[in-house]
Amino acid sequence: xxxxxxxxxxxxxxxxxxDQPLFPLTLILLAxxxxxxxxxxxxxxxxxxSNTLKIAIPLAMLAACQTLTMLTGGxxxxxxxxxxxxxxxxxxxxxxxxxxxAIGIAMGCALAIGMVNGIGVAFAxxxxxxxxxxxxxxxxxxxxxxxxxxxxxxxxxxxxxxxLGTGRTFGLPNGLFLFIPFAALILWAQRRTGFxxxxxxxxxxxxxxxxxxxxxxxVHLTLYSLSGAIAGLSGLLYLGMVKTASxxxxxxxxLPSVAAAVIGGTSIFGGRGGxxxxxxxxxxxxxxxxxxxxxxxxxxxxxxxxxAIILLVTALYIRLTDRS
Amino acid sequence: xxxxxxxxxxxxxxxGFLVLLLLATKLIQPDFxxxxxxxxxxxxxxxxxxxxxxAIVVIAGGxxxxxxxxxxxASVTAAVLMDGATDGQAVYAILSVLVLGLAMGALNxxxxxxxxxxxxxxxxxxxxxWQGVALLILNAPGGGAAPWLRGLVVGGVTLPGVPPGLxxxxxxxxxFLAVVVAVLWLPIRRxxxxxxxxxxxxxxxxxxxxxxxxxxxxxxxxxxxGLFAALGGLTVTMATGIGEPIPGPYLLASVAAVVLGxxxxxxxxxxxxxxxxxxxVLRTVRLDLTLMSVDxxxxxxxEGLIMVAVVMFGAVLATRGRRT
Numbered sequence: 180x181x182x183x184x185x186x187x188x189x190x191x192x193x194x195x196x197x198d199q200p201l202f203p204l205t206l207i208l209l210a211x212x213x214x215x216x217x218x219x220x221x222x223x224x225x226x227x228x229s230n231t232l233k234i235a236i237p238l239a240m241l242a243a244c245q246t247l248t249m250l251t252g253g254x255x256x257x258x259x260x261x262x263x264x265x266x267x268x269x270x271x272x273x274x275x276x277x278x279x280x281a282i283g284i285a286m287g288c289a290l291a292i293g294m295v296n297g298i299g300v301a302f303a304x305x306x307x308x309x310x311x312x313x314x315x316x317x318x319x320x321x322x323x324x325x326x327x328x329x330x331x332x333x334x335x336x337x338x339x340x341x342x343l344g345t346g347r348t349f350g351l352p353n354g355l356f357l358f359i360p361f362a363a364l365i366l367w368a369q370r371r372t373g374f375x376x377x378x379x380x381x382x383x384x385x386x387x388x389x390x391x392x393x394x395x396x397x398v399h400l401t402l403y404s405l406s407g408a409i410a411g412l413s414g415l416l417y418l419g420m421v422k423t424a425s426x427x428x429x430x431x432x433x434l435p436s437v438a439a440a441v442i443g444g445t446s447i448f449g450g451r452g453g454x455x456x457x458x459x460x461x462x463x464x465x466x467x468x469x470x471x472x473x474x475x476x477x478x479x480x481x482x483x484x485x486x487a488i489i490l491l492v493t494a495l496y497i498r499l500t501d502r503s
Numbered sequence: 504x505x506x507x508x509x510x511x512x513x514x515x516x517x518x519g520f521l522v523l524l525l526l527a528t529k530l531i532q533p534d535f536x537x538x539x540x541x542x543x544x545x546x547x548x549x550x551x552x553x554x555x556x557x558a559i560v561v562i563a564g565g566x567x568x569x570x571x572x573x574x575x576x577a578s579v580t581a582a583v584l585m586d587g588a589t590d591g592q593a594v595y596a597i598l599s600v601l602v603l604g605l606a607m608g609a610l611n612x613x614x615x616x617x618x619x620x621x622x623x624x625x626x627x628x629x630x631x632x633w634q635g636v637a638l639l640i641l642n643a644p645g646g647g648a649a650p651w652l653r654g655l656v657v658g659g660v661t662l663p664g665v666p667p668g669l670x671x672x673x674x675x676x677x678x679f680l681a682v683v684v685a686v687l688w689l690p691i692r693r694x695x696x697x698x699x700x701x702x703x704x705x706x707x708x709x710x711x712x713x714x715x716x717x718x719x720x721x722x723x724x725x726x727x728x729g730l731f732a733a734l735g736g737l738t739v740t741m742a743t744g745i746g747e748p749i750p751g752p753y754l755l756a757s758v759a760a761v762v763l764g765x766x767x768x769x770x771x772x773x774x775x776x777x778x779x780x781x782x783x784v785l786r787t788v789r790l791d792l793t794l795m796s797v798d799x800x801x802x803x804x805x806e807g808l809i810m811v812a813v814v815m816f817g818a819v820l821a822t823r824g825r826r827t
Binding site for chain 1: 635801
């Protein structure tokens with residue numbers, strides 16, 4: 180680009196922020212922590228850091244689903260449902276058939292939800308937002324029917340999940356044992372594998388990708404199935420963390436997961452962003468949530484704030500990248 | 504006459520299908536009569552109103568994902584304002600709810616036009632914002648409604664001067680719907696604004712070049728959508744007597760009804776009557792499932808499957824249409 184010489188300094192700064200989102204995001208995170216320290220100086224400790232990480236991990240994993248689907252210009256609003264179903268099935272099926280098979284069935288359910296999404300997006304070309312909303316609704320209905328059939332079995336939380344969800348090693352949550360390899364895998368996949376590059380290619384220009392021989396439907400099908408599987412995995416972790424099998428377990432995480440990906444610099448229109456920013460976005464949201472709890476903000480206020488953040492960041496993003 | 508039939512073939516087909524469905528209902532449940540029709544109309548009324556709003560936006564080339572949340576805001580506002588109010592005050596409460604609906608919709612539209620963020624992202628963010636607003640107004644179902652309002656949407660029609668036997672079979676809900684659509688939509692449809700809505704929907708650039716103020720027309724479409732969503736929320740409160748802060752599955756249902764009603768996703772084509780008929784078709788299917796003593800949760804799954812199938816079918820048609 181030879182345009183750079185004529186650009187206004189604000190535009191250059193904007194471009195920098197869009198291209199290197201990790202730097203400003205880290206600053207925001209540190210600023211939030213500083214504000215928290217001013218509000219309540221007693222809160223900052225190793226225990227608090229470990230707790231924040233523990234809470235942020237399931238959110239960051241669900242936000243991985245949003246990041247990957249957003250890279251192609253999609254979104255997955257069924258992740259909360261998929262995670263809830265995986266958790267609920269695991270907890271209620273373990274007394275009947277043992278933990279390994281229960282976890283297997285639970286992951287199968289989450290994968291199935293993702294595959295249905297993928298079929299709708301890949302073949303019928305339904306907008307992902309509508310498609311995932313619809314499958315979420317259907318899956319919730321199925322969960323209600325399932326719940327009746329297992330109402331008397333009781334619940335058991337597999338020990339490995341409880342260990343992952345609540346245990347600590349050297350003061351840090353055990354969830355990191357799952358999360359660090361997971362994050363490394365996603366970061367490696369998005370940059371270094373053909374699949375990752377295809378996601379960016381489809382998101383930047385689907386027609387061009389199609390013309391260069393990409394079988395877009397295969398990518399969509401794989402992507403949404405993967406997203407369902409990741410959602411199921413985070414549901415399992417969340418189950419070990421909160422140790423309650425409820426019908427709306429992970430549903431409140433739907434909206435923050437979208438917000439975390441958007442804050443992390445992933446464009447909701449596709450082609451730009453990455454998982455690194457999303458992890459920071461999840462941390463920022465978790466710290467923000469602690470702060471809102473300290474300030475006693477009601478649930479309604481939080482939703483308004485999350486919605487406003489999504490809108491504001493996207494609008495800002497459009498302003499900054501607009502070159503016309 | 505022939506031309507009229509040809510142009511409205513889809514709508515006519517839907518009407519015929521609805522008659523067949525009602526006959527089938529009569530076969531399943533021989534007692535099905537005025538009271539059955541009334542409960543059908545009562546359950547369909549909020550869906551029908553919000554679908555009209557969605558249809559207007561879709562005709563103008565957009566989509567509004569926040570309709571269900573706006574309904575919730577209208578419902579709780581009406582319930583809170585009318586709680587313990589006199590009949591006279593209730594009129595003002597209704598008027599202010601309608602103005603609120605217009606304002607919410609106009610804000611959605613203005614944000615889309617001003618920020619240039621795609622409608623689907625803006626209304627998704629606003630979906631969360633309006634949900635939060637509804638929760639802030641009323642945290643749990645509650646409030647009240649003036650008793651005379653219930654008579655407007657529940658029970659048979661009684662007109663002064665006409666023997667009750669003639670009008671008893673006609674549910675008030677249907678009359679309410681007909682009056683609202685006739686008073687609000689028909690004059691607009693006949694006016695310049697109606698023509699401009701269709702023009703913007705079919706080709707915004709061509710509309711702009713022919714001197715249509717595209718931005719204001721879009722805002723008007725979303726404002727109308729907000730108004731109808733508010734009416735939908737109002738009828739929920741009118742029929743049940745309480746305000747509901749958590750919206751039902753109105754979003755997916757309205758998109759499905761719009762598609763089934765022959766309005767093309769992408770804009771420019773379709774009528775308002777088609778989607779209204781589609782709502783009644785979908786509600787009658789639900790009613791038949793209930794009458795056949797299907798488990799309500801299973802019925803919800805079947806309904807969700809039908810809606811997703813309809814949307815998928817519509818998306819396939821829209822893609823075909825774009826290619827040729």
